[in-house]
Amino acid sequence: MIAEPRRLLGAMAALAAAALLLALLLQHGWDMRPCAWCVLQRLVCLAIILVAGAGSLARVRAAWLGAGLIGVALSAAGLAAALHQHFVAARSDACGVSFAEKIIMAAGLHEIAPWLFMPDAPCQEANLPWLGVPFALWGAALFTLCGAAAVGVTVTAWRGRRAAGGGRV
Numbered sequence: 001m002i003a004e005p006r007r008l009l010g011a012m013a014a015l016a017a018a019a020l021l022l023a024l025l026l027q028h029g030w031d032m033r034p035c036a037w038c039v040l041q042r043l044v045c046l047a048i049i050l051v052a053g054a055g056s057l058a059r060v061r062a063a064w065l066g067a068g069l070i071g072v073a074l075s076a077a078g079l080a081a082a083l084h085q086h087f088v089a090a091r092s093d094a095c096g097v098s099f100a101e102k103i104i105m106a107a108g109l110h111e112i113a114p115w116l117f118m119p120d121a122p123c124q125e126a127n128l129p130w131l132g133v134p135f136a137l138w139g140a141a142l143f144t145l146c147g148a149a150a151v152g153v154t155v156t157a158w159r160g161r162r163a164a165g166g167g168r169v
Contacts, residue, residue, distance in 0.1 A: 005064035005153045005160075009056035012071060012149045016048040019142045024116065032128065032135070033121035036101035037085035041139045042116060043109065044078035048146055055153070064157035071150030075143045082139035089123035090136065 020042060026032040034042070048071060055067025081100065089098060101119060104110055109117035127136045 005061075005068065005156050006056045006058070008149045008153045008156075009052040009064065009067055009071070012052035012146050012153075013049050013056060015142065015145060015149075016045040016052065019139075020045045020049070026130070028115070032130075033126060034119055035085070035089070035121050035123040035126035036098050036104060036119040037081055037089050037123060037136070038121075038126050038139075039104050039109070039117050039119045040081050040100035041078055041085075041143075043104070044074055044081065044143070048074050048078070052146075052150075061157045061160050064153055068150050068152075068154030068157055072147060072154060075147030075150055078143035079140055079147065082136045082143060085123060086127060086134055086136035086140065090127035090134070092123065 023034070023038070023042060023045075027034060051067050051070045051074065055064055055071075058064060058067070089100075104117055104119065110119070127134045129135070130138060
């Protein structure tokens with residue numbers, strides 16, 4: 001049981017890393033330019049990679065519980081961004097100064113790593129289908145899987161914490 005949260009966290013980190021690498025490959029290899037909502041989802045993927053990756057290296061239940069809870073929150077944020085991109089932003093004529101773009105610009109991410117965080121497409125263009133499915137829905141699926149894994153980590157770590165008498169390994 002002790003390895004299960006670590007494996008789930010490792011799988012979350014690997015899944016988010018694979019999605020981020022695929023997004024970069026599609027952007028730089030096939031000119032599938034990202035919009036601000038795509039870039040915000042990349043930021044969430046990066047945060048999941050860091051949190052889940054660190055949690056997968058931890059050896060205490062409290063760290064797994066924390067990584068699981070943060071993973072649930074990040075996955076929910078990513079899912080909200082993906083669904084907003086698909087159902088609202090991609091159907092709107094004005095995607096320019098959105099909540100996502102304000103976050104990216106305020107953080108200066110577009111200046112730090114423009115190859116990763118520079119939105120340069122309107123949302124309508126960025127939500128093109130890939131393998132027949134709109135790109136934002138691929139993001140929604142990714143964050144749903146990550147969220148399910150994070151819930152699994154949280155439940156397993158919490159049960160292990162209670163069984164161990166308050167959090168000791």
